[in-house]
Amino acid sequence: MADVTLNQVKKSYGNLNILHGIDLDIKSGEFIVFVGPSGCGKSTLLRSIAGLEEITSGELKIGGELVNDVPPSKRGIAMVFQSYALYPHMTVYDNMAFSMKIGKESKAEIDKRVRQAAEILQLTKYLDRLPKAMSGGQRQRVAIGRAIVRNPKVFLFDEPLSNLDAALRVATRIEIAKLKESMPNTTMIYVTHDQVEAMTLADRIVVLKEGVVEQVGTPMELYKRPGNLFVAQFIGSPAMNILPAKIDKAGNPTVVSHVGGRKATVPIATPASANGAAVSFGVRPEDLAIATGTDFLFEGKVDYIEQLGEVQLVYVDIGRADLPLVAKLPGNVEVKRGETLRLNAGAGDLHIFDADGHSFTLHREEAKAA
């Protein structure tokens, strides 16, 4: 069994605390993605799980066994590094066979497993090449192959696609997804800061910020019900529009008036104490549409348009030039710069966050749970 359990895992370099007590329960066979801004400790956490960094305190269990002091090679893990980390002087075959040779497996067994992995990754005809004679995508596949042959219980990826170009990235992403399917019992932990990867690959996403877990949930949960401002802005591209607002009337639904000058009725319960509180009002660009009737949420001049073909990003100045509202509209809607636009969104697509950045949705759920 390969569930990974982290219990108050802390890591510091000298006086510098990087991970501030991480609790996580990863079930066997799950595909977990760590996301978070650069420097938040994703790699450190992954490397701690791998055993490449010693954790400062806390408990780390793999398959139920405490592995704090177990060296990497005995943890039943395999890791794909951001920078491939191929052995430059060995052929693809030898790169993949290395761990098994070290483990003194039989020649036949090595050959079988390497060829099997190569088959999966379509590397069979490159087996005799050296890494330097391969393209970036191929190299990344070799790195994955090297991990596969180890038949690990836990598969760790550290931004495996970040060095690839767009097209390759898409292709390799799909390959990883297929790989996961072919290895249903293997737990996979994946670090990225690419949202598309996170959204498409993850069973659950862990959002990290400065060494603290901000939210854990399925992609849709995070997208639909971000627990706080940070997650709300981090998940989704372009980021959710966040506007300063004030609660006009607490309760369920809540009425808020935002900086754009308009009021909105949001079907989210707020405690009475929140009456008049300063909050943040959020709406995703893709949830905005051109208002057809007189009922609209935002009004403003079109500041700038990015035409992406099928869709366009429209930047609307709703009164605060430093906080343009972004709307993702279908590419065929005719919008002109300077034109005044009225935008609306479904009531279910609106978010409000308290002064600390916590979502009121979460408040409600917490209340329920209590």
Place this chain on the structure above:
Amino acid sequence: MADVTLNQVKKSYGNLNILHGIDLDIKSGEFIVFVGPSGCGKSTLLRSIAGLEEITSGELKIGGELVNDVPPSKRGIAMVFQSYALYPHMTVYDNMAFSMKIGKESKAEIDKRVRQAAEILQLTKYLDRLPKAMSGGQRQRVAIGRAIVRNPKVFLFDEPLSNLDAALRVATRIEIAKLKESMPNTTMIYVTHDQVEAMTLADRIVVLKEGVVEQVGTPMELYKRPGNLFVAQFIGSPAMNILPAKIDKAGNPTVVSHVGGRKATVPIATPASANGAAVSFGVRPEDLAIATGTDFLFEGKVDYIEQLGEVQLVYVDIGRADLPLVAKLPGNVEVKRGETLRLNAGAGDLHIFDADGHSFTLHREEAKAA
């Protein structure tokens, strides 16, 4: 004036021809993007314009003046490299000031222009840092700043964003777009293989393939009326679905039957001679929608789904497992794996290409022009 004119520009390394006679007319103030697959010669062309490579034959004019033999620093250009190419031992300030110091400008002038550029790029507080103490996005901004201070007539970018992470890439892209606006007289030539960049930034896109210009046009032109199969598949993500097909009835509209077994009526004129010809039938994933009526273009089992939140990519097996049809459907449409799906597209969104890959649309236009 800073129009850039290329007349039969060829470049070869020894016997190896990289550029096969490029003709291009870039008008002053235009934003031109070169796209094309890796190794097609984009960088080579850009570097030739910069003067970092000597061209083998042909004429290269900048502002009407023949610059074949003019050294890079005298061409009035500035260049931003893919790898930033910052001077690692100089502070941000010195990096930006370097070219002016070399040019023996006055201290005051240098200071003025550097600070101005830093202001534009929001780098003012990093001026004393060394590049290694900056994040990727900041570094890229410094590289751009270094180019800005030179006050170039022609601004060259070689994949400036390819080393940035997704979020930064979006932000920096917008910055470049704004930069272009603030320098309306500066010609910008930009190399990328990221389509979004090409689509959002370009006034005109130049599609290159193996050292040959495939098509030149505005983003929408290329997206809507790709001149050939290569451009059709290259522009747009995911790529246009291309299916082998046969012309059942030539004329206007044309009736084709594709490999999925269905017929389609396409409002494109085909010459009578094309009757019965093998052609390629194309439709973009985002133009596909679930057929509501009995009228549909494709039918097949859902093979795999990538949920991206707002949208989902659905891979449908329409009979040829090696050629899955990709459809981009709204994220909220409930689709299950294995389910049979019927898809339709607007007649105006269909494309057909002849055996050589040329679009029939183009045929028609050529005919008109003639």
Place this chain on the structure above:
Amino acid sequence: ELKFKPGEDSKFHWANYDDLKKVDLKGETLTIFGPWRGEDETLVRSVLDYFQEATGAEVKYSSSENYEQQIVIDTQAGSPPNIAVLPQPGLIQDLASKGVLTPLGDDVAAWIKENYAAGDSWAKLGTYTGKDGKQGFYAFPYKIDVKGLVWYSPDNFEEAGYKVPKTQEELADLEKKIIADGGKPWCIGLGSGGATGWPATDWVEDIMLRTQPPEVYDKWTKNEIPFTDPAVVNALDIFGKIATDDKMVDGGAKAVAATDFRDSPKGLFTVPPKCYMHHQASFIPSFFPENVKLGQDADFFPYPPYASKPELGTPLEVAGTLVMITKDSKASREFIKFLQMPLAHELWMAQKSFVTPFKAANKDAYGSDALKKQGEILVGATTVRFDGSDLMPGKVGAGSFWTGMIDLVGGKSAQDVAADIQKSWDAIK
């Protein structure tokens, strides 16, 4: 293979060889470390072959460019050879006082006194102060170089009508005459890599021996009179006058210090000759051009004494190597005994570059007339003194004295040079 077949040539004392055969050293190894390399090494080996052949001892000879350094290291580190051969009494004194030498015994000293020419000069030369502070006989002189010779080309002398001078006064006249004829009297080269300067010390010593009684010379080498003594300064000055006179030396004064001593005699044999005379020891013919035949194309005469000082007789400066036991063994002792046999001398005399004061060695054995003549000079000298700079402590005799000579020919006054050298001597007392 033995160079001369035993018993064949009557000029050798083959009886010695038969005696030697009675000594049985089978299985013993005799390691000898000496200064001889190149041609000399072949020569010494040819002598050692007899010892090996007769006694059955295995003789291992070795040498090194840095032999002075090497012997210090080897003795200091406790891995000395059986026999060390060194040309510098100063260094030998040093080794003796560190207690690494084995005394050869009074009977050997007595033997030397009796059998070597020139009274007790040679026995004195082998006597040093040991670690215990007592005088002892440590070093056996073997293979002598005669110093103070002046080399010339008989043809050139004959052609110009010059006569070999018998006195310093005649020599001075000859110099004047040569200059008047447009020639240069001397070729002088002091260059010798790390040892640059030493040829001049010989010359100064020659002058000392010819202007002062031997006792003063002895005091000088022991620094019982200082370098700044007028007697010494005078000698320095006489040499300085010659060497710094552009008219006197080929190439001018500047060339003196810069020319390698090995190259300078070649000026005698150029056409037309660059110079007419060259002052150097008996080994110098090795550096004559290849086609120069000794005796025919080149000859020598002793650096003459002053007619004004008849009381000093015919003094002679010599140098040479001394044989010491650095690791005592039967073979070492036997080897010293071997050196006391005329045969040990004759075997080398019969070849090249070897003269000996051993009176019992057969003069007819000398391989050439030149050697024989040198041998006669050696045996006939009334006063024999060893190379003074070699007698001085290494830091002076192989250091400041050399440097001083360079300064002297560079134009520094004799008085100042003497003061400098004396200072360095004071520094090591």
Place this chain on the structure above:
Amino acid sequence: MAASTGKSFVNRFGVHIAVLIFVVIWTIPTLGILVSSLRDKDQIIASGWWNSFSSSSQTEAGRLPPASAQTQKDGKYVIEGNVFGDGAKRAISAFGTKAAAPTQYKAGTAADLGDGVSLQVNGDGSFVLASPKAFEGDRGQRVYYASSAPPKFTTDNYDAVLFSEGIGRSFMNSLTVTIPSTIIPILIAAFAAYALAWMRFPGRALLIAVIIGLLVVPLQMSLIPLLKLYNGVGTFFGVPSKTYLGIWLAHTGFGLPFAIYLLRSYIAGLPREIMESARIDGASDFEIFVKIVLPLSFPVLASFAIFQFLWVWNDLLVAMVFLGTAPDQIVLTAKLNALLGSRGGNWEILTTSAFITIIVPLIVFFSLQRYFVRGLLAGSVKGG
């Protein structure tokens, strides 16, 4: 390298010219001894080596046969022959009988030497010395002549050095000293450098400091303490103190600080991910070192190997101290040194042996040089 599109001559050829100048300056001294080593022993110091390429006109001296060679002809006593003897002939332009006037007479004319004696020397060197009276003495008449000699090179010096006795053996001995003395420190230093760069253990920083500090220890001063130690050990175990093992270890000791200094800074620069990757793959430090670090460090190993090889190969001092001079131990430098006379100055031997000793290091340099090329790490990590 940055492309510069300037077209001027200086831009085009400036680099070539500059490099050429450096190469010429650097090569001239060596060329000098190469030429000198091919010249005649006496010529080396008679004229500059650069003169040896042109035919030179020189004035020489020769001696005619002594009186014993005379014959009687036409009532005169005649000595005939050739001034060059059996040697190579040259063209004589003038001759003379006095050193002061060595070219008094044209070749082919007869010189009157007084007393009726006449001497004629012809252009080809043949001469006739005639006198009405019988010649006496066994020193023949001296003649001087100006002759032009074509450039002359000889391999005699090489014959003398290459075929001197025991040279082959000492060549072997040198290799026996040099090869292990190069490989052993590399091995030991590489292991230590890896440990100092990538392994965690107490005292590591101190150790690095000490090693860098030891770089400066002058070799000469360690000789005596070491030799004492060797003798002690030799006596204790009853083995000879001068052995190959001893000199290998000595060279290893003297070469180690630099080796560790150089290798450590290189090995520390290898990509960390590769090591970690191997560690995850289950490789122990030993396996990582042998299978990953060693192959990747080839360029620096090659550099050090060259420097160490040069140093050991050219060493005389250490070899003389730690190795005997018997034929089974004497090294090439020592052997060549012994060819020099006791008082040195055999330029022909020095120049020749300088050239002979250079050959092996050069072979080593050229065979290892290709490992200096970059790109060994290509493809391993991003951007590679």
Place this chain on the structure above:
Amino acid sequence: MAAQIFSAIFVIIIGVGGCVAYFWGANKLLDLVFPSRGVSGSAAVDNLRRQGLVRPWLFVGPAMIILTIYLIYPVIETLRLSFLDRGGEHFVGLANYQWALGDHDFRNSIFNNILWLAVVPAACTFLGLIIAVLTDKIWWGTIAKSLIFLPLAISFVGASVIWKFIYEYRGEGQVQIGLLNAIIQYFGGQPQVWISLPFWNNFFLMIILIWIQTGFAMVILSSALRGIPEETLEAAVIDGANPFQIFWKIMVPQIWGTIAVVWTTITILVLKVFDIVLTMTNGQWNSQVLANLMFDWMFRGGGDFGRGATIAIIIMIAVIPIMVWNIRQANKETGGH
């Protein structure tokens, strides 16, 4: 001959093989004592940790032992000797150091050494760098490099012979066999005795070492130069920098670390090298340097170990600043691991 070759090869194999055998065997032994494969999980983990404690010492062990014997022990011995008299028997306190400070030769050597240290490392590094840069640009660069490297393969004795034929002096008007004087005479100048010109002779000696060591600097710097990202150079071209500016302002700063290593190595070499001075002048004409002076006192005329050792200690002390700087540098490097 064949037997000799065979025995040589045999001896070599024994030597190298022994060394290999140690590392391999020690590691094998460690694996045997603390097995990590084929034993149960927790035991394997424990054993791996124990291996981790022992293995670094297996790796650095031989180096430490050899360094201790061959360098540290002699250094201590030297330090001890520096307080003893010439025979190394009686304690004399600081007398030797006092003597050194007052000695004319010693002060002269210090002065010359400072000159050497100021000139040689700088010149070698600078020339090596220039040559490395230039040869990288041309197709026959490898050949050029090999020729510049050549002097490094020549022994010091060989080198001094070579330079004899450059510096040799013959009287004015005579045939010069020293190239330098021949050239000067050809142009009508007056030949000079280069190695005895006071003060300047130091430089003529330095030239020899520079000639030898430039190849070393070149080899190492050339590989560092290849590590400079090409784009930074192109960026500078576009910025309008000329080749000299590119060299000084862009290339040199980027390989500063390597330059420092080369500089240090040559500095240390300069402090230790004495062969050139010994063979060319033996310190005469005021060209003495510390290393040769030490050699002189150690071995000449029986030797004075006390004073020789004192000079050796002073040489080592002279390098302390360089060492400290380097150690700092080294620690900075390892900090990341």
